[in-house]
Amino acid sequence: MVHCANMQLYHVPIGPPPPITGFRGCTRLRFVCFICCHFTALLDVDFIRRSENAVSQTLGSKNTAAMSDKVILHYFNGRGKMESVRWLLTVAEVEFDEYYLTTREQYLKLLNDGSLLFQQVPLVEMDGMKLVQTKAILHYIAEKYNLFGKDIKERAMINMYSEGLIDLMEMMMMLPFTADPKPKLDNIQSKAKERYLPVFEKALTGPVYLVGGKLSLADVLLVECTLMLEEKFPAILKDYPNLKSFQGRMIQIPAISRFLQPGSKRKPQPDEGYVKTVMEVFNITAPLSL
Numbered sequence: 001m002v003h004c005a006n007m008q009l010y011h012v013p014i015g016p017p018p019p020i021t022g023f024r025g026c027t028r029l030r031f032v033c034f035i036c037c038h039f040t041a042l043l044d045v046d047f048i049r050r051s052e053n054a055v056s057q058t059l060g061s062k063n064t065a066a067m068s069d070k071v072i073l074h075y076f077n078g079r080g081k082m083e084s085v086r087w088l089l090t091v092a093e094v095e096f097d098e099y100y101l102t103t104r105e106q107y108l109k110l111l112n113d114g115s116l117l118f119q120q121v122p123l124v125e126m127d128g129m130k131l132v133q134t135k136a137i138l139h140y141i142a143e144k145y146n147l148f149g150k151d152i153k154e155r156a157m158i159n160m161y162s163e164g165l166i167d168l169m170e171m172m173m174m175l176p177f178t179a180d181p182k183p184k185l186d187n188i189q190s191k192a193k194e195r196y197l198p199v200f201e202k203a204l205t206g207p208v209y210l211v212g213g214k215l216s217l218a219d220v221l222l223v224e225c226t227l228m229l230e231e232k233f234p235a236i237l238k239d240y241p242n243l244k245s246f247q248g249r250m251i252q253i254p255a256i257s258r259f260l261q262p263g264s265k266r267k268p269q270p271d272e273g274y275v276k277t278v279m280e281v282f283n284i285t286a287p288l289s290l
């Protein structure tokens, strides 16, 4: 474990999520729920219950292991590449603490400790490992908490969808660091509408989830991405009704609903302070001209 004496420990004072109870262990009801999930769900209380069941089935008994040793995230107090990790841990109902990088000295300390394999954050301490590389982190969590499909073909689909979403979100992530964001913003909007959203709109014609009728990493990234897009382009989903209903269903999943409340560990849109901190920590002197 990294020695974090000069780092700020941030722990949002919300209680642990309520335990998921209900149909766990009941095979017949699980089967009924599985069948239900193949039909377009209505946005009603019944869906919320089914969502809890879906998450419960997804996590299985594996989530109890996470209770004992806390997951620790090392990143900035901002979204960046860590935000999808926060989303995924939240959906998996895994508690985590965060150490925020606020000074270059903190970053150098992580480097000197040998904690950063490629001298980069995000860094996630989990299960006795110091995990870096965002996709490796996401895959580990998805695998551990049954959010990665049932076989290699489903995993390939989940990976393809996820990679597309990460590409799109990374474009948005870079915006605050670019010298002239307006053309980039226009490019993101047209790419989103022409390249990415139609894929997901089509995939969600009928199914409730993107792959295998079951919640996966791809669904979690998709809801994160649609919300991010709407922050920049509020009407962007108007021509994508399946995506809009998908988003509506996902945000009713209790863990996600809590994550979207003020005071949760979800980070706000990047502001000047966040950009300044990142640039200071990495010794970046001029806006990027990407």
Ligand SMILES: N[C@@H](CCC(=O)N[C@@H](CS)C(=O)NCC(=O)O)C(=O)O
Pocket (backbone or CB within 6 Å): 080, 081, 119, 120, 121, 122, 132, 133, 134, 135, 282
């Ligand atoms: N492929 C890596 C890239 C990580 C990355 O670029 N991290 C940035 C912060 S978001 C960083 O640490 N930059 C410092 C550097 O590259 O020297 C990942 O996805 O985790």
